Amino acid sequence: MALKNAYPLAKKTIEKPQTIVEVNGIEIGGKDLAIIAGPCAVESEEQLFTIAAFLAEKGIKILRGGAYKPRSSPYSFQGLMEDGLKLLKRVSQKYDLAIVTEVMDLSLLDTVYPYTDILQIGARNMKNYHFLKELGKTDKPILLKRGMDATIEEWLLAAEYILMGGNQRVILCERGISTFDHATRNTMDIAAIPLIKQLSHLPIIADPSQATGNRDLVSSLSLAATAAGTDGLMIEVHNNPEAALSDGPQSLRFDQFSDLLNKLKLMSVINDKKIPDFQLKTHFN
Ligand code: PEP
Ligand code: MN
Numbered sequence: 377m378a379l380k381n382a383y384p385l386a387k388k389t390i391e392k393p394q395t396i397v398e399v400n401g402i403e404i405g406g407k408d409l410a411i412i413a414g415p416c417a418v419e420s421e422e423q424l425f426t427i428a429a430f431l432a433e434k435g436i437k438i439l440r441g442g443a444y445k446p447r448s449s450p451y452s453f454q455g456l457m458e459d460g461l462k463l464l465k466r467v468s469q470k471y472d473l474a475i476v477t478e479v480m481d482l483s484l485l486d487t488v489y490p491y492t493d494i495l496q497i498g499a500r501n502m503k504n505y506h507f508l509k510e511l512g513k514t515d516k517p518i519l520l521k522r523g524m525d526a527t528i529e530e531w532l533l534a535a536e537y538i539l540m541g542g543n544q545r546v547i548l549c550e551r552g553i554s555t556f557d558h559a560t561r562n563t564m565d566i567a568a569i570p571l572i573k574q575l576s577h578l579p580i581i582a583d584p585s586q587a588t589g590n591r592d593l594v595s596s597l598s599l600a601a602t603a604a605g606t607d608g609l610m611i612e613v614h615n616n617p618e619a620a621l622s623d624g625p626q627s628l629r630f631d632q633f634s635d636l637l638n639k640l641k642l643m644s645v646i647n648d649k650k651i652p653d654f655q656l657k658t659h660f661n
Pocket of ligand 2 (some may be wrong): 416417586612622623
């Protein structure tokens with residue numbers, strides 16, 4: 377049952393209709409569509425720098441990449457950890473990219489903090505309330521994924537935990553929820569986007585990569601989320617998805633990402649959100 381005035385700080389009001397989180401000259405929650413892109417995981421210097429060079433050339437300003445990966449199996453690639461963080465720092469300096477990377481656990485916060493511009497909190501941690509309280513004391517933007525089993529109210533209450541600590545820069549990220557259907561990895565809740573826009577002043581972005589698990593569905597869902605009013609997209613992109621150590625099947629190839637940017641640009645004609653002027657070339661050499 378819905379609680380009454382459950383999340384006063386996250387709630388949209390006349391005084392507080394919209395929060396804008398600014399990162400590296402990009403406004404998340406502002407008038408432009410913010411695009412975050414990059415590999416699921418940092419795998420090597422060559423992989424990260426190749427992807428970052430391509431994205432920077434396209435005009436992308438915020439790079440994603442996990443250095444610590446929450447994998448279902450302990451035998452799967454767990455991330456390069458501190459070595460991955462160091463690569464992220466170097467690539468951010470070379471290509472003027474802001475970084476978003478996941479903090480998997482409170483014990484890793486001090487380690488990850490200096491290397492990132494946005495702290496990503498994974499779906500599996502959305503209900504880790506002690507962790508959320510501690511994140512409220514930090515002064516960097518928090519990208520709060522929706523838990524795969526979380527209701528909209530539980531998600532906004534999780535944001536409330538962070539806001540209560542004093543950190544006002546929370547970005548919500550819809551990444552699909554678990555349903556009975558396993559045809560896609562998760563089920564993208566598109567309605568969550570306009571609903572959050574009604575309920576909360578916090579910016580919301582969509583992650584169609586975790587939502588589908590299938591690169592051939594990512595473009596359509598990105599367009600759908602944009603039509604639904606998302607403030608941004610977070611998209612996994614890889615130079616060689618077949619060889620990816622994490623989430624290869626859902627990672628866009630470079631040409632697919634370029635095509636998506638072109639489609640988003642066309643969509644901006646009919647949408648409220650202005651799409652920034654990306655390079656309209658289809659291939660990167
Ligand atoms: C990711 O972004 O690669 C990821 C693991 O996300 P989530 O926490 O949404 O599963
Ligand atoms: Mn991933």
